[in-house]
Amino acid sequence: MHIPDAFIPIPQAALYWIIALIFIALSLRWARKEMKDDKIPLVAVLAAGIFAIQAINIPIPWGTSGHMMGAALAAIVLGSPFAAVFVLTLVLIVQGVLFGDGGLTVMGANIINMGVIGGFVGFYSYRALVPLFKNIYPAAFIAGWLSLFIAALVTAVEMAVAGTFPLELGLFSMGLYHAVIGVIEGGITAVAIYLIHTARPDIMAEPSGAVSS
């Protein structure tokens, strides 16, 4: 879902950068307030793991592929949507600057889609779903799926605003592909949460008002 430079006119890309910078500032405020010494290894490992797993494109039908985004995972494990913005921004900067994956002028849009939308949708849908299922894993799966699917639809709207995709066809094709890629997102999110929960139940954020472990 990494938008390349050519897909968005520079004035719009600049606007996305401004919005992204506001969320980056808020994510730094989150980090300043919530980051404790015992959380540092988890943040570092999550960021590295998310970077690595984003390199694995899994084939889906229609000659297409997709990879995990990881925002829902970061937000759920660290207990804040701003944690996803923090982690995904680092990942996207390294991807864009070192590997040309995702444009630089449009990096603000990529941070909004994958970090902000992914993080907020993932975090709040997880929080709403845990009490419903009384189990964190199906909640994590659906939160992961939704985070990717909604981020893809937002990307399609940005493409329509940019004049790159017609709105309906953009929503249809982005929705179709990412409904399938979302299964990868949901599955890996649930598995990763299981692994972290098993290794270190103490460092994972509690979904508020719900029973975990």
Add this chain to the structure above:
Amino acid sequence: MNTRTFLFAGLAVALVIAAAAPFIASSNPDGLESAFFGIFGAKEIQGSEISEEHAEAAEEEVTAITGNEFSFDSPFPDYTIEGLAKYGEAAAIIIGTVLVLAIAFGLSRIMARPE
């Protein structure tokens, strides 16, 4: 599991994924790219054949629409290292993984510092 073990176990998992990525990843276009090719006539949205010729034209066409001609030569374009094939890609992704780990660790340390 103590914190040190957790950190190293997590890093080990990330590095295994990084090293394996180029050998197992699909080279099909990703969702956004595939939608782009579909909309610009280089493939059917629900088909899988990509016309190389149309794909190139599509890229010129979209640049003409947005006027965003910005381009930037990244050191390891598309996770490749010049002259090295798949092993170079594995190395590039490992470098990226370690770099992300170091930046995340360093920045988190700074953020966690008391006033």
